Amino acid sequence: MLKKDLRKKYKALRQELSAEQIEDKSLAIANRLLQLDIWEKTYFHLYLTIEEQKEVETEFILQILAGYDKEIVVAKSNFETLEMTNYLLTDNTKFQKNLHNIYEPVDGIEVPNAKIEVVFVPLLAFDKKGNRVGYGKGFYDKFLSECHEDVLKVGLSFFEAEDAIEDVFESDIRLDYCVTPNTNYSFRETIF
Numbered sequence: 761m762l763k764k765d766l767r768k769k770y771k772a773l774r775q776e777l778s779a780e781q782i783e784d785k786s787l788a789i790a791n792r793l794l795q796l797d798i799w800e801k802t803y804f805h806l807y808l809t810i811e812e813q814k815e816v817e818t819e820f821i822l823q824i825l826a827g828y829d830k831e832i833v834v835a836k837s838n839f840e841t842l843e844m845t846n847y848l849l850t851d852n853t854k855f856q857k858n859l860h861n862i863y864e865p866v867d868g869i870e871v872p873n874a875k876i877e878v879v880f881v882p883l884l885a886f887d888k889k890g891n892r893v894g895y896g897k898g899f900y901d902k903f904l905s906e907c908h909e910d911v912l913k914v915g916l917s918f919f920e921a922e923d924a925i926e927d928v929f930e931s932d933i934r935l936d937y938c939v940t941p942n943t944n945y946s947f948r949e950t951i952f
Contacts, residue, residue, distance in 0.1 A: 774884075805833045833847065853865050
């Protein structure tokens with residue numbers, strides 16, 4: 761399917777989910793994340809859920825990261841440049857909603873992209889090769905292209921993989937993993 765068709769399909773599927781289903785599926789995703797080989801890393805980038813978009817609730821993941829005493833990084837988006845500035849989440853971090861209803865840090869300790877080791881990536885859909893469909897602005901592709909080449913990219917999805925996304929661009933950055941309530945997908949190439 762084409763990205764525009766996948767966006768339409770998965771936005772509609774998300775809207776059918778109840779608040780209880782979102783909570784249950786998000787908790788299942790958080791539990792499945794514990795099976796991934798990512799927990800020796802230190803700096804984790806986590807997106808903050810946009811409730812109106814019925815995204816995977818990341819509060820459970822936040823609790824896991826805090827329990828493992830990880831450094832948690834959150835982003836502030838610039839919709840003119842399509843760039844994200846990343847800040848360390850601390851007890852003093854203050855948040856406000858931007859014009860797009862996204863909670864963002866007001867300011868704080870800036871973290872360079874190269875320092876980030878794991879990124880939890882929001883998405884609408886993904887395929888069996890690790891390609892993803894986001895909201896279409898390109899924030900994450902731009903951000904991930906500026907991270908260290910070894911950064912682990914972990915998608916979070918309520919739904920299973922599509923067979924293929926037909927209109928993948930060269931600038932699209934593939935996931936290393938995607939976690940759903942029922943499956944852990946790995947797209948990492950094993951080198952023997």
